[in-house]
Amino acid sequence: MRDTRESRLLLVLLIAVAFALITVDIRGGEDSPVDGARQTAATVFGPIENGVSAAVDPVGNAVSAIRDSGERHDRVAELEKENAALKAKLGSDDRNRSRLAQLDKMMKIAGQGQYGIKGAEVIAIGAAQGFSWTITIDAGANDGLKRDMTVLNGDGLVGRVTTVGPDTATVLLATDPDFTVGTRMEGNDELGFASGQGDRPLRVELLNGKAQIKKGDRLVTFGSQADRPFVPGVPVGVVNRVDPSGGDLTRTLYVTPFVSFTKLDIVGVVVETPKKDPRDTVLPDKPKPTPRPTVTVTVTPSAQAPVDGQYPQEEQ
Numbered sequence: 001m002r003d004t005r006e007s008r009l010l011l012v013l014l015i016a017v018a019f020a021l022i023t024v025d026i027r028g029g030e031d032s033p034v035d036g037a038r039q040t041a042a043t044v045f046g047p048i049e050n051g052v053s054a055a056v057d058p059v060g061n062a063v064s065a066i067r068d069s070g071e072r073h074d075r076v077a078e079l080e081k082e083n084a085a086l087k088a089k090l091g092s093d094d095r096n097r098s099r100l101a102q103l104d105k106m107m108k109i110a111g112q113g114q115y116g117i118k119g120a121e122v123i124a125i126g127a128a129q130g131f132s133w134t135i136t137i138d139a140g141a142n143d144g145l146k147r148d149m150t151v152l153n154g155d156g157l158v159g160r161v162t163t164v165g166p167d168t169a170t171v172l173l174a175t176d177p178d179f180t181v182g183t184r185m186e187g188n189d190e191l192g193f194a195s196g197q198g199d200r201p202l203r204v205e206l207l208n209g210k211a212q213i214k215k216g217d218r219l220v221t222f223g224s225q226a227d228r229p230f231v232p233g234v235p236v237g238v239v240n241r242v243d244p245s246g247g248d249l250t251r252t253l254y255v256t257p258f259v260s261f262t263k264l265d266i267v268g269v270v271v272e273t274p275k276k277d278p279r280d281t282v283l284p285d286k287p288k289p290t291p292r293p294t295v296t297v298t299v300t301p302s303a304q305a306p307v308d309g310q311y312p313q314e315e316q
Contacts, residue, residue: 141167145269180194241253
């Protein structure tokens with residue numbers, strides 16, 4: 001297209017329409033008038049993303065072996081058997097070894113928290129249907145996924161499902177500025193709300209402005225009503241900085257997430273909630289402090305050294 005007055009006018013008009021749709025979508029929330037368009041986009045483009053992922057990734061089909069791991073802890077033995085079969089099927093190259101380690105960690109979290117999960121692979125990263133921090137996974141409505149389900153991996157909280165197509169779904173990551181989740185501190189049970197800040201640490205506002213919090217304290221999800229969009233007990237992160245209280249009603253913390261959002265590959269969507277709150281049982285064991293070596297020095301007094309406060313007499 002040539003750079004003419006008409007073409008520039010058309011470009012400005014298209015940009016204005018795009019920003020208008022974004023504004024309507026944000027203000028509409030769950031009742032957004034463009035939600036239907038997003039679902040249509042997921043239906044149309046989801047199979048394409050899924051097909052491309054399957055074509056370039058021979059491990060993709062193997063991950064579906066854990067798709068039916070939705071039973072509770074009474075199926076742990078069966079899941080371990082499926083995992084062993086999956087290991088045998090997958091081979092031994094570095095990439096597959098890494099993915100097997102991710103599967104092992106995720107299934108351990110599912111067992112500890114009594115979460116029923118559907119395993120999935122990340123097949124796209126970025127703004128598939130908007131300008132948010134999102135990923136697309138290769139599981140959708142046909143796998144039992146619904147909007148506002150918790151997404152985790154072997155390290156902790158990944159995000160929540162926002163849009164579901166037949167075979168794919170979009171997940172809003174915990175790092176997104178529009179993401180908020182209720183949290184609970186390990187040990188003292190102080191409650192707060194964590195919000196995403198992009199590539200910076202999560203910002204947590206504790207409800208108790210006088211709460212005694214220190215660097216290294218850990219947080220888990222508090223859980224939502226009817227466990228949607230968040231189930232309780234999922235590890236969130238570690239406190240790396242605490243703002244002075246200053247007499248405010250709330251206390252601000254900055255938290256490093258357990259999850260590495262630049263390395264997402266295998267995730268699990270919680271499709272069956274735990275019978276009871278797992279509390280802090282899903283948190284990993286705290287690292288043990290490294291003991292400092294001690295050195296013992298033995299001093300042998302010389303013949304000229306004073307003994308019991310007496311000094312040798314000088315020779316005449």
